[in-house]
Amino acid sequence: MLKQNLQQKLLQKLSPQQIQFIKLLQVPTVSLDTRIKEELEENPALEDLSLTNMNEPEEQYPDRDPDDDDYSSNDDNSEYDEFNIDDYLQDDSVNDYGSRYDQNGDDEEDRKEMPIAIQSSFFENLQAQLDLVPLDDKDFRIGQQIIGSLDDDGYLRRPIMSLTDDLAFSQNVMAEDEEVEEMLKLIQTFDPPGVGARTLQECLLIQLRRKDANDPIVKKAILVVENYLEEFTRKHYDKLEKSLNMNSIELRGVVNEILKLNPKPGDTNEVNTKQHQVIPDFHITNNDGTLILTLNAKNAPELRVSRSYQEMFEHYDKASQRDKKLKEAVQFVKQKLDSAKWFIDAIKQRQQTLLKTMNAIMQYQYEFFLSGDERNLRPMILKDIADRIGMDISTVSRVANSKYVQTEHGTFLLKSFFSEAIQTESGEEVSNKEVKKILEECIGGEDKRHPLADEKLTEILKERGYNIARRTVAKYREQMNIPVARLRKEL
Incomplete structure (x- = not known):
C-alpha cells in the first residue's frame, strides 16, 4: 500500500564555492601557482x-599570538568580510592521526603528480633493439x-597461446x-638483462647466464x-x-x-615517475633560541x-536604458x-589558516624544532591543534596532510608531527615516535x-621503561618498513 507523508530533515550541503575553498586549502605551495x-x-x-x-620577501611571523588582529586582512569594503572557513570545513570523516588516519590523503583527484621528462621509454628502447635485428616481416x-605485451616491470605474463591468438585476430599473422617462443628467446637477449622473463626465477637465470660461465660463484x-630459490628468498x-x-x-x-x-x-629509469617536487610551505629558523616562522x-x-x-560594471549599471543584451552583459x-573578490579573500583566508595552524604546531612541538631530536616530540593529535586555534579538526587535517615545513634539521611533512601517546612506567606520556x-x-x-626478534625488542623497551606489548612492537616495526628478524639476517 502506497502512502505519502512529510518528513523534516536537516541536511548539510556544501556549495560549489565552499568545495573550491576546501580544495584550495589542501593545495600545497608547489601547485598553488598552477591553481x-x-x-x-x-x-x-x-x-x-x-x-x-x-x-618578494617572505612574510615574517615570529612567535605570534594566533589571535593577533593582523590575521584580519580582508578589505573592509569587501562584501566577503564574513567569510568563515570553519563553516565550510565541517566534515564527519575526519582523520585524527591516531586512529583513523588515511595514508592516501583526502581525495584521489587532488593527488596530482609532477610530470617527469625522460629521454626514451623502456618500450622504445626494446623497439630500437628489435629494429637492428635482420628479420622477415612475420618475425x-x-x-x-x-x-x-610486456608489463612495465619487464615481465611477460601473458601465455604464449594468447599472443598467438592476438597475432591472428588483430594482425592477421598466422x-x-x-x-x-623463438622470438621471445631473442627478446630475452636484449637489454636490460632479464627482460621478457615470465617468472622471477627465469629473470634471474637470464641475467646469471649472461655472466662469465667459468666463474664458480656464478x-x-x-x-x-x-x-x-624459495630457501634463498626465505633466508634459510x-x-x-x-x-x-x-x-x-x-x-x-x-x-x-x-x-x-x-x-x-x-624499472630501469633512475627517475621515480611518482616522486613529487617538494617545496616547503613554511620555514622555521632559530634566532638565539627563539623560533621564527615564515610562510613561503x-x-x-x-x-x-x-x-x-x-569601471565597466559601473558604466553598465548607471545606464538609463537597458535592453536584454545589456542586462546579460551587466550580469556577466x-x-x-x-568571483574575483571571492578568490582574493579565499587566498587571504588560506594564508591566515596556514599560519595559524603551523604556529600552533610550532608552539606545541617547540622543543623538537629547537633540537631536531625526535625523542622531544610530544604526543599530539588533530584535536590538540584544533582546540588551540579554534577551528574544526578537518581544517587542521587538510592543512597537515599536504604541507611541508623546512627547519634547520630537515624538511618534514606536517602530518609527521602527529602521533599517539604511550605511557611509561613513571606515568609520563611520550610520543610513539x-x-x-x-x-x-x-x-x-x-x-x-643474529638479528633481534620482536620478543627481544619488547624486553629492551621494557628495560627502558616502555611497557608495551609485542604486537605493538611488531606494528611499529611494520610501519617503519622493517622486515622480521629472519629476513634481516645476513651472513
Whole structure:
C-alpha cells in the first residue's frame, strides 16, 4: 500500500564555492601557482600584480599570538568580510592521526603528480633493439607483439597461446606457438638483462647466464636459483649450506652475486615517475633560541580586481536604458567581479589558516624544532591543534596532510608531527615516535647474523621503561618498513 507523508530533515550541503575553498586549502605551495594561473585564465576580472616582481620577501611571523588582529586582512569594503572557513570545513570523516588516519590523503583527484621528462621509454628502447635485428616481416611483427605485451616491470605474463591468438585476430599473422617462443628467446637477449622473463626465477637465470660461465660463484648462484630459490628468498641459509655442501664464506659470495641482479628489469629509469617536487610551505629558523616562522612567499600572490572591469560594471549599471543584451552583459561582469573578490579573500583566508595552524604546531612541538631530536616530540593529535586555534579538526587535517615545513634539521611533512601517546612506567606520556626511534636504533645496531626478534625488542623497551606489548612492537616495526628478524639476517 502506497502512502505519502512529510518528513523534516536537516541536511548539510556544501556549495560549489565552499568545495573550491576546501580544495584550495589542501593545495600545497608547489601547485598553488598552477591553481592561480587557471583562475586568471578563467576570470578576466582577476589580475596578478606580482608577475613582474617574483622575488618578494617572505612574510615574517615570529612567535605570534594566533589571535593577533593582523590575521584580519580582508578589505573592509569587501562584501566577503564574513567569510568563515570553519563553516565550510565541517566534515564527519575526519582523520585524527591516531586512529583513523588515511595514508592516501583526502581525495584521489587532488593527488596530482609532477610530470617527469625522460629521454626514451623502456618500450622504445626494446623497439630500437628489435629494429637492428635482420628479420622477415612475420618475425618482426611477432617481436613487436611480444614487446607490446610486456608489463612495465619487464615481465611477460601473458601465455604464449594468447599472443598467438592476438597475432591472428588483430594482425592477421598466422604463427605457431613455437615461432613465438623463438622470438621471445631473442627478446630475452636484449637489454636490460632479464627482460621478457615470465617468472622471477627465469629473470634471474637470464641475467646469471649472461655472466662469465667459468666463474664458480656464478655456477653456484645458477644452482641456487634453479633449485633452491624459495630457501634463498626465505633466508634459510643453514639449509642451503647443508644442501649445497658450502661453508658460510662461499654462501656469502653466492648470495651477494644474486643480490646484484635486478628483479624488475623494466624499472630501469633512475627517475621515480611518482616522486613529487617538494617545496616547503613554511620555514622555521632559530634566532638565539627563539623560533621564527615564515610562510613561503609563493603563498601570498598580489591579486586584485581589475579596475577596467569595475569601471565597466559601473558604466553598465548607471545606464538609463537597458535592453536584454545589456542586462546579460551587466550580469556577466558582476559574476566575474564577485568571483574575483571571492578568490582574493579565499587566498587571504588560506594564508591566515596556514599560519595559524603551523604556529600552533610550532608552539606545541617547540622543543623538537629547537633540537631536531625526535625523542622531544610530544604526543599530539588533530584535536590538540584544533582546540588551540579554534577551528574544526578537518581544517587542521587538510592543512597537515599536504604541507611541508623546512627547519634547520630537515624538511618534514606536517602530518609527521602527529602521533599517539604511550605511557611509561613513571606515568609520563611520550610520543610513539620516541619508541620508534629506539626501535630503529636497536635494529640498526644489532648483529645481523643474529638479528633481534620482536620478543627481544619488547624486553629492551621494557628495560627502558616502555611497557608495551609485542604486537605493538611488531606494528611499529611494520610501519617503519622493517622486515622480521629472519629476513634481516645476513651472513
